Amino acid sequence: MKHSGASTAQEVPLPVAETTTGPTTKFAAVPAYFRDVKFDPVPYWQKIGRWKDITEKQFLSYRWGTANDIQGKMKLHDFLKETLPEKLPQSDEYENIRTRDDFIKDVMDGIDRAPMSIRISPHIISSIDWANPLEDPLRRQFIPMMSTFQKDHPVLTLDPQHETEDSPVQGLVHRYNDKCLFLAASHCPLYCRFCTRSYAVGANTSTVTKSSLKPQLPRWEAMLQYIASNPVINDVVISGGDSYSLMPHHLRLLGDRLLAIPHIRRFRIATKGLCVSPSRTLDPEDDWTDELIALVKRGRECGKHIALHTHFNHPSEFSWVSREAAQKLFANGVIVRNQSVLLKGVNDSVETMGALIRELADNNIQPYYVYAGDLVRGVEDLRTPLSTILTLEEQLRGTIAGFMTPQFVVDLPGGGGKRLAASYKTYDRKTGKSTFVAPAIKGGETVYEYWDPLASLPAQ
Numbered sequence: 001m002k003h004s005g006a007s008t009a010q011e012v013p014l015p016v017a018e019t020t021t022g023p024t025t026k027f028a029a030v031p032a033y034f035r036d037v038k039f040d041p042v043p044y045w046q047k048i049g050r051w052k053d054i055t056e057k058q059f060l061s062y063r064w065g066t067a068n069d070i071q072g073k074m075k076l077h078d079f080l081k082e083t084l085p086e087k088l089p090q091s092d093e094y095e096n097i098r099t100r101d102d103f104i105k106d107v108m109d110g111i112d113r114a115p116m117s118i119r120i121s122p123h124i125i126s127s128i129d130w131a132n133p134l135e136d137p138l139r140r141q142f143i144p145m146m147s148t149f150q151k152d153h154p155v156l157t158l159d160p161q162h163e164t165e166d167s168p169v170q171g172l173v174h175r176y177n178d179k180c181l182f183l184a185a186s187h188c189p190l191y192c193r194f195c196t197r198s199y200a201v202g203a204n205t206s207t208v209t210k211s212s213l214k215p216q217l218p219r220w221e222a223m224l225q226y227i228a229s230n231p232v233i234n235d236v237v238i239s240g241g242d243s244y245s246l247m248p249h250h251l252r253l254l255g256d257r258l259l260a261i262p263h264i265r266r267f268r269i270a271t272k273g274l275c276v277s278p279s280r281t282l283d284p285e286d287d288w289t290d291e292l293i294a295l296v297k298r299g300r301e302c303g304k305h306i307a308l309h310t311h312f313n314h315p316s317e318f319s320w321v322s323r324e325a326a327q328k329l330f331a332n333g334v335i336v337r338n339q340s341v342l343l344k345g346v347n348d349s350v351e352t353m354g355a356l357i358r359e360l361a362d363n364n365i366q367p368y369y370v371y372a373g374d375l376v377r378g379v380e381d382l383r384t385p386l387s388t389i390l391t392l393e394e395q396l397r398g399t400i401a402g403f404m405t406p407q408f409v410v411d412l413p414g415g416g417g418k419r420l421a422a423s424y425k426t427y428d429r430k431t432g433k434s435t436f437v438a439p440a441i442k443g444g445e446t447v448y449e450y451w452d453p454l455a456s457l458p459a460q
């Protein structure tokens with residue numbers, strides 16, 4: 001089905017939401033019983049030399065966090081120089097990298113070739129094992145290395161889901177009949193190497209000029225107008241970039257505008273913030289989480305469902321701050337679901353993925369999806385073949401209650417939506433090609449292809 005474009009949509013006045021004014025309500029921190037779980041004899045950020053005197057109050061401040069993130073190549077260079085030991089543990093995978101200087105050179109060359117720019121939050125910086133950064137699963141996700149780049153499969157692109165093609169208004173992806181994706185901004189508190197939206201998210205890099213989606217009211221107005229004029233849409237995902245990059249009052253504005261549209265029955269707010277910058281949820285000086293909780297309550301009052309969708313990939317991304325933040329959201333009635341990406345060398349073992357699922361479940365975050373890596377250019381070292389996700393599902397199903405078992409899916413390249421990985425129609429392990437169909441999308445006639453990384457194929 002082709003969607004009607006913005007120019008053909010009937011112009012209707014947008015419903016005006018009653019805006020909440022005055023001081024934002026401050027919501028409860030965490031239940032008292034949860035405090036017992038905290039045990040951190042040396043606060044984990046104080047293990048980083050430059051933050052050895054930073055107090056808990058400072059670390060939990062979102063303002064401090066954004067002022068101290070590592071953004072850009074030179075800031076990362078200086079950080080590595082002052083933090084890494086001179087000699088690194090030997091690794092079979094990185095046999096030519098033995099010293100700090102080898103590592104820094106490899107990273108600097110990797111940044112010049114990568115499609116995503118560098119931004120890493122203090123929480124993630126503090127959670128990386130800097131004594132052994134080569135093998136660290138968090139370093140692999142956020143800091144590229146030249147020596148691990150692999151030849152791109154010929155089908156890879158920077159927009160593998162063809163979002164631009166399915167956007168009747170810039171930044172509004174309308175592919176499925178009843179729901180749409182509202183790309184509110186193109187910045188994040190941290191940049192993932194494997195971002196599916198590498199065409200737009202983050203700053204320009206040496207190899208990619210981004211189609212920036214700025215958080216501007218006139219752009220949002222056109223997107224809201226399209227949603228209000230299309231009564232078939234009843235479900236919206238607010239994403240980006242990351243919803244954390246919205247000002248708290250912008251979160252309220254967008255949420256209230258959507259609540260005021262009668263045919264919108266539910267929406268989801270997508271942010272990796274809970275994973276990469278959890279202190280914000282506990283910061284009494286910052287209003288983002290209070291606005292979220294208040295919005296969820298207003299949604300409930302008018303019978304509409306609002307949930308937070310987040311993105312943890314590895315158990316090491318959790319600290320006591322993350323656990324307290326997740327419990328605060330739970331205590332205040334916010335439904336949180338997690339969408340993980342399956343990444344080679346990060347979470348592609350049964351043990352690690354099993355531990356992640358359990359950590360999420362124990363913190364009342366529903367393990368919702370595990371995605372096979374998207375066919376994004378420049379990150380083949382992180383992709384796994386389809387067979388890996390099939391094995392993980394086979395081994396992990398039954399290890400935890402069904403409602404806490406994620407769906408193991410492929411987000412079909414070309415915009416076919418999410419299909420269970422095990423629902424492939426064909427899978428040739430020699431060529432690495434698998435095929436899927438999606439009867440509910442665009443008439444159901446397209447056969448969608450997913451391709452294993454070249455390096456995973458048999459030599460012949």
Ligand code: SF4
Pocket residue numbers: 187188190191192194195196197201240241242272
């Ligand atoms: S947080 Fe999400 S949108 Fe931002 S870089 Fe990571 S994957 Fe991309």
